[in-house]
Amino acid sequence: MASSPDRPPQKTGLPRRAPTAHDVAALAGVSQSAVSRCFTPGASISDDTRRRVQAAAEQLGYRPNLIARSLIKRRSTIIGVVIPGLQNPFYSSVLEALSADLAAAGYRILLFNAPARGTPDPVLDEVLNYRVDALILVSSTLSSGLADECQNIGLPVVQLNRTAERSTVSSVVGDNHGGAATVARFLLACEHQRFAFIAGLETASTSREREAAFLATIEEAGKPVQRAVAHYAFDEAQTAARMLLGSDAPPDAIFCANDYMALAVLGVARAEFGLTVGRDISIAGFDDLPMAAWPEFSLTTFRQPVRAMSARAVAMIDAQLQGTDSGRSEVVAGDLVVRGSTRVPAYGVVEVENERVWRP
Amino acid sequence: MASSPDRPPQKTGLPRRAPTAHDVAALAGVSQSAVSRCFTPGASISDDTRRRVQAAAEQLGYRPNLIARSLIKRRSTIIGVVIPGLQNPFYSSVLEALSADLAAAGYRILLFNAPARGTPDPVLDEVLNYRVDALILVSSTLSSGLADECQNIGLPVVQLNRTAERSTVSSVVGDNHGGAATVARFLLACEHQRFAFIAGLETASTSREREAAFLATIEEAGKPVQRAVAHYAFDEAQTAARMLLGSDAPPDAIFCANDYMALAVLGVARAEFGLTVGRDISIAGFDDLPMAAWPEFSLTTFRQPVRAMSARAVAMIDAQLQGTDSGRSEVVAGDLVVRGSTRVPAYGVVEVENERVWRP
């Protein structure tokens, strides 16, 4: 019943033909373009025709083929999203936010889950062949060469949670510098003496910026800072924690380049070293994962407002697609959320919306 | 340099034209079909032509347009993946696994993040218009009507972590029945007396199956079982825990329909009721999230082998696309991983690959 009799038999090998606008037109006794108009929001079409077309379409189970439409309009309304492993809940949050914001803006997501480390971009290259309307690169450690290349092609690109020097690609990032400096000042205000920083990926702008600001602020205060690298990996963060806490002069304050590592460090400090976190030692992170607020962790951390960052990124994409804007960099402000994993300084803690934040 | 002189000027409004196979052909002095062959794996083409085409393509920055190809081949090599909120790490893991497995099989993911509750499927409907080659529905609480509809259209569909009665749609699920029964027997072996079950979504097959098996097994043993519903939501699980633990006859063993809720319950039991979990009370979950193994939780749980489930789902999709198989249901076996959130029974605990599992 769904097959039109006046069409050549289906070629073998190819998937079964779905009803086309042609089939609908034939059944409704109108031209194929009438069918097209019927499915085009602002098109001029009579109520009568519309009804007949809709009836025929329904009967046939017709669905407009967006692939064909994309071919003509040179617009797929699909946005490529490149994101590293979703193990770290920060990325799940980002993806979820992007998914919501892009859907609201009428876009679909072509997902590309790229391992944070290693592999340049074999398959990713292919994603471009799908003619995505734009690309959102989340913390991709990919050579920013790719991003630049896309930009040259005229493809809108936004980097989320990553900046690249000598690149004109737009980006949205949290306040890495300000945040890390704030954490440093906070820990100093807690009167800690021996500091440590656990870095993420040394190739990541996030880790580098946070480290630079943290170290500079601590050293400026004349205090010693140790340093370890854990590549944003949970197990490596555990190893780093064991190393630091097991040393001769263990730190009494550790700042981790992100929450995910901080959670690992927290576990080691408590379970393996019997420390009471927040008293014997302060541990702070960066991101403010949903989990950071859980009672088991109660992690003091500098918040990256994921929703806001996502919204900005989507707005930038939209602007670029509208040709309104060629894009630039934006820094989204955050807050230092004070919880139980650190000591509490004598000043600066204020309550805002049921949360304690540090605003000295 | 990238614009071909013998083509009409670009129409306004439409995005800038990217170089086409035509442009490459002109530059290389061959026919457009030669260019096509050059980018088609098994096509017959001379080395000489291939080189010239490749040179021209490179010079122009040509990328084969997969949209156009999809139109002809009626194959997009894109799989639609519908998944509920990524807040629950179980779904992040599933998505990550699917992403890897689908990429390895040559597919791309069109992501659709559907809230677990509420909204029927407004935008999702549109996903089908993109002519995805298949659909993977992860725990979608969507009416299975959608799934059936797709199947009728001839679109391969696989449900992951969900079954639907009176539906012929393929599915891959963990061992909900066996797993929950095992947890029940385990908690009985721990000699608990008062049991409780915290359900997820009452519309979800996962929650229903787990509940049925758990309750049946406990009641068979003649023990009392309380019940609460938390819709797989973190905060609702906390509320349920407060209700249960604050009652006159609080349970001494709680089985949660998934780990995510179990983690919430764990926190409440400890932080708000001062219980030593694993001694005063046993708390068990279902899934075995990566976090379940973290020292802060050390959650006893029935494992759902995500990688295996993903692999099976992708294999089923492949089979359906090959026409090899129309699909059926598969149950992937799991193990009860014994950790610190429960008492340890006198028998049945064995060590397997550095883990304790219960195999009575």
Place this chain on the structure above:
DNA sequence: ATGAAAGCGCTAACAC
């Protein structure tokens, strides 16, 4: 091995 020609399913002028 290569080119010409005919579409894939749709949108977008352009006449009527």
Place this chain on the structure above:
DNA sequence: GTGTTAGCGCTTTCAT
């Protein structure tokens, strides 16, 4: 308002 006519960029016979 509606039909007609060109394509969008590519793959695929079919000749050569």
